[in-house]
Structures are given as C-alpha cells and as structure tokens.
Amino acid sequence: xxxxxxxxxxxxxxxxxxxxxxTLSAVIVMATSxxxxxxxxxxxxxxxxxxxxxxYFVIGNSLVTVYGFLVLFLPxxxxxxxxxxxxxxxxxxxLVSSISAALAIxxxxxxxxxxxxxxxxxxxxxxxxxxxxxxxxxxxxxxxIYMILLLNSIHRVLDPLILRKC
Amino acid sequence: xxxxxxxxxxLSFSAVPDKPKKDWVLLSLRVLAFLATAxxxxxxxxxxxxxxxxxATIGTTPITVSITAKFHHTxxxxxxVIANGVASLHNLVMIGVDILGPRFDYKGLRFVLIAIxxxxxxxxxxxxDGAATFMSELxxxxxxxxxxxxxxxxxxxxxxRGGAALIASFIAIILLLITxxxxxxxxxxxx
Numbered sequence: 001x002x003x004x005x006x007x008x009x010x011x012x013x014x015x016x017x018x019x020x021x022x023t024l025s026a027v028i029v030m031a032t033s034x035x036x037x038x039x040x041x042x043x044x045x046x047x048x049x050x051x052x053x054x055x056y057f058v059i060g061n062s063l064v065t066v067y068g069f070l071v072l073f074l075p076x077x078x079x080x081x082x083x084x085x086x087x088x089x090x091x092x093x094x095l096v097s098s099i100s101a102a103l104a105i106x107x108x109x110x111x112x113x114x115x116x117x118x119x120x121x122x123x124x125x126x127x128x129x130x131x132x133x134x135x136x137x138x139x140x141x142x143x144x145i146y147m148i149l150l151l152n153s154i155h156r157v158l159d160p161l162i163l164r165k166c
Numbered sequence: 167x168x169x170x171x172x173x174x175x176x177l178s179f180s181a182v183p184d185k186p187k188k189d190w191v192l193l194s195l196r197v198l199a200f201l202a203t204a205x206x207x208x209x210x211x212x213x214x215x216x217x218x219x220x221x222a223t224i225g226t227t228p229i230t231v232s233i234t235a236k237f238h239h240t241x242x243x244x245x246x247v248i249a250n251g252v253a254s255l256h257n258l259v260m261i262g263v264d265i266l267g268p269r270f271d272y273k274g275l276r277f278v279l280i281a282i283x284x285x286x287x288x289x290x291x292x293x294x295d296g297a298a299t300f301m302s303e304l305x306x307x308x309x310x311x312x313x314x315x316x317x318x319x320x321x322x323x324x325x326x327r328g329g330a331a332l333i334a335s336f337i338a339i340i341l342l343l344i345t346x347x348x349x350x351x352x353x354x355x356x357x
Contacts, residue, residue, distance in 0.1 A: 050311040053300040085350065089285070093343070096289050097296030104242035104297035105304065109312065115239040116305070118314040150285065158353050 009076055012156075015149055020068035022142035023061045023095075026135050030058050033131035037124045046121065046128040053105040054132070060098035061139060064091050064146075085153045092146045099139040106132055193264050195345050200257035202338035203291065207250040210298075210331040213237045215324040235317070235324045242301035243328070249294025250335055253342070256287045277353050284346040291342055295335050302328050 034047040048054040067087065074080060110129065112120035122129040214237075218230045237243040260280065267276065306325060308316030318325040 044311060046311070051300075051309065052303060056300070086347065089288075089343075089346065089350075093288065093292045093339075097292045099296075100245075100293040101296040101300040104245075104301050107241055108301075108304070108314075113240065115233075115235070116315070116317050118312075121312050147285075147289065151282070154281070154350060154353070 012076075012152060013072070015145060015152065016068060016072055019142055019145040019149060020065060020072065022138050022145060023065045023068060026138035026142060027058055027061045027065060029131055029138060030054060030061075030135035033128050033135065035125045035128040039124050046125040048132070051105050053101040057098045057102040057135075057139065060094045061142070064095055064142070067091055081153060081157050085150075085157055088146070088150045088153050092143070092150055095139070095143050095146055099136065099143055102132075102136055102139070106136060189264075192345065192348050193261065195341055195348070196257050196261050196264065199338050199341040199345060200254055200261060202334050202341060203250045203254035203257060206331045206334040206338060207247055207254060209327055209334065210237050210243060210250070211247050213243075213324060213327045213331070215321050217320060219320075235321045237328075240301055242297040246294040246298035246331075246335070249290050250338070253287050253291045253294075253338065256283065260284070277349070281346070281349045281353055284342070284349050288339070288342045288346050291335070291339050295332070295339060298328075298332060298335070302332065 030048050034045060036043070036045045038044075048058060071084060074084065106129075108118060108120075109132075110120055110122045112118050214234065216232055216234045218232045220228045221231050222229050237247060260283075263276075263280070302325065304314065305328075306316060306318040308314050
C-alpha cells in the first residue's frame, strides 16, 4: 500500500473542488441569463431555453456538478476509484461535447451566418451574450480541470510512476 | 554430465523469447474506428448541394438564382471535418504502432503514451460531434426565437448526407471509447 503524502491528498481535493466550482458556476451563470429586448415591433426575450444546445450545456454541467460533489467525499484508499476512472472519462466526454455545442451555437448568434440568412442577435441582447460568454469560459476551465483529473485518477488506481519500470 | 544437463536447461530458458501475445481485438477495433472516422470525414467534406431558386418574375421570364450549400459555410462543420480527420490519422498511426510495435519497445512508456493519446483523441472526436450535432439540429428545425429559418426543407440531400456523416461519427466515438478503456486497462501491471 503506497503512502500518499498529505500534500498530494490536499492537492487532489483542491483540484476536485475547483472542478466542482467551475461546473457549478457555469450552470448558474447560464441559467440566470435572460434579457428582454424589442426589435422594431417584436418583443422577444432571450433565454437559455431558446436553444437546445444551451439546454444541453446546462443539463450536462449540472450532472457533472452532482458527480463532482459526490466524488469529493470518496475516501482516498477506497476500492471505488477504479470505477471513478471510467466515470471520469465519460463525464469529461460529456463536458467537452456540451461546451463544443454551446460554442457552435453562440458563434452563430454572435456572427450570424450569411449563407443561411441567419442574422446575429448579439447586437440586440448584449447583456445576454456577455453572460453566455462568461458561462462558456467557466465551462472551458471545467473541461481543462477534468482532463487533468482524469490523468490523476488513472495515476491513483494503477501503480504510480509506471515509468519506474524503465 | 549433470553440469552439462544444467547448462542445457539454462540455455533453453534464455532462448525462449518473451513476446507478448498480439491483441487482435484491440487491433480490429482500431481498424473499425479508423474506417468510421475516415468515412465521416469524407462524407462531410464532399457534402455539397446546388439548387436553383426562382427569385422574381419579370414579364414572363423567371429569374433564378442558384445557391450552393457547402460544408465550409459553417465553422461547426469545418471543426467536425478537422476533428474527425485528426482522429482517423491518429487511428492509422496507432494501427501502425500496433503492428510494428514490439520491435521498438520503450519499456513501459509506450503504453502510457498510447493511453494518453487515445484519451485526447476521444475528447477531440466527441467535441467535433457535439458541435456538428447541434448545428445540424439548428439547420433542421430553425430557431423561432432568433428568427433563424430552417434550411433542411430546401436542401434535403445536403442534410441527409450530413446526418449520415454524424451517424458514422457516433459509431466511431463508441468504438474509440471501448478502445480507450482497453488501452487504459493495459497499463495494469501483470502480477
């Protein structure tokens, strides 16, 4: 049984807590973004539920938030860390695809698409666009931290320093 | 006499090569994943449809405008093509490493590198998928809140071909997931 030093334990816990905080803030910022605007005679409200991509982003990140919260309480030498490798992999994939989808739709909203005659909407609802950008930045940070955590959990389950065999 | 026998025994022990058994399951999975990603890339990259629209009628002659739908009109599809292209290249390189691998063995480092690269490949492929899925959903259904018209009723075969590329990419992701899990499990020391 290898001895995990106290510094490593704290570092790992801190990383998990940061990841949990990043996904939680992405969910909150995206869910509270809405703005009313009136263009010509139309009155429309921009909310995150207008687009399935943003809904997928919120649902994906909230799933990962719940998972991150549960993993925080896993004792360090438990047998379940092998399962944690697989679930970390799946949830990282979920995070990456949700942020990629939200980025794609946000890019259309900001720049429009001249070939399909889709006009950008960010000029009418700038506050909504800024909040969505903030949520996407938080999601990107969460993705990066989860990729580091994936490597970390593999390192934890398998014999550390496989390179020791060199 | 006895020492001669012992010598012969020792010689036979050292002469047995320590070759690991070739993993055919992993190799065939990688070949399938390569085929899936390559076909997704090709189908999306060659996706084009031209259609003539009647814009106005002056007198008796209608004025037609021909509009083309190509994959590089949307950044999401460009990213999809690039991501799947990189994924298929990675699968090709991994097949090469699997076949020629045991000749150049860097002790344990090779398996760690393969596992990490497989994970990055999986992440890239799933990112490309996510973007292209929601962009094509937007093209199929439009968005009434943002006043974005749907385009799939006018460009039917473009949308269908894009959908076929997406399905190939989904299959590729499942295969890549299984491959990644297998190459991570190979890191376990055999004891």
